[in-house]
Amino acid sequence: MxxxxxxxxxxxxxxxxxxxxxxxxxxxxxxxxxxxxxxxxxxxFDFKGCRSCFACKLKGTNSYGHCSVKDSIMPV
Structure with missing residues (x-):
C-alpha cells in the first residue's frame, strides 16, 4: 500500500x-x-516562516537541523 x-x-x-x-x-x-x-x-496553519535566527545551524544544540520556532506547522 x-x-x-x-x-x-x-x-x-x-x-x-x-x-x-x-x-x-x-x-x-x-x-x-x-x-x-x-x-x-x-x-x-498558523506559522510565520523562517525568522533567520540560525538556531538550526548551531552544532551541538537541541535545535541543530530543526527549526527552534514552535508553531502549528511543526507536525508537517
Whole structure:
C-alpha cells in the first residue's frame, strides 16, 4: 500500500496550485487503487516562516537541523 502526501504551499487555498494538487491526487488514485493520498494545505496553519535566527545551524544544540520556532506547522 502506498501513501502519498501532497503539500500545497500556495497562499491561495483554492487557486491553480490547489487544482493541480487535486488533479495529481486523482491521477494517483486512478493508477494505484490501494494508495492513500492526503493533501496538506499550508494555508490552514498558523506559522510565520523562517525568522533567520540560525538556531538550526548551531552544532551541538537541541535545535541543530530543526527549526527552534514552535508553531502549528511543526507536525508537517
Amino acid at each position: 502506498s501513501s502519498i502526501i501532497i503539500i500545497n504551499g500556495s497562499p491561495r487555498k483554492d487557486g491553480n496550485t490547489a487544482k493541480m494538487c487535486r488533479a495529481f491526487a486523482e491521477g494517483v488514485k486512478s493508477q494505484l487503487q490501494d494508495a492513500t493520498v492526503e493533501t496538506v494545505n499550508l494555508y490552514d
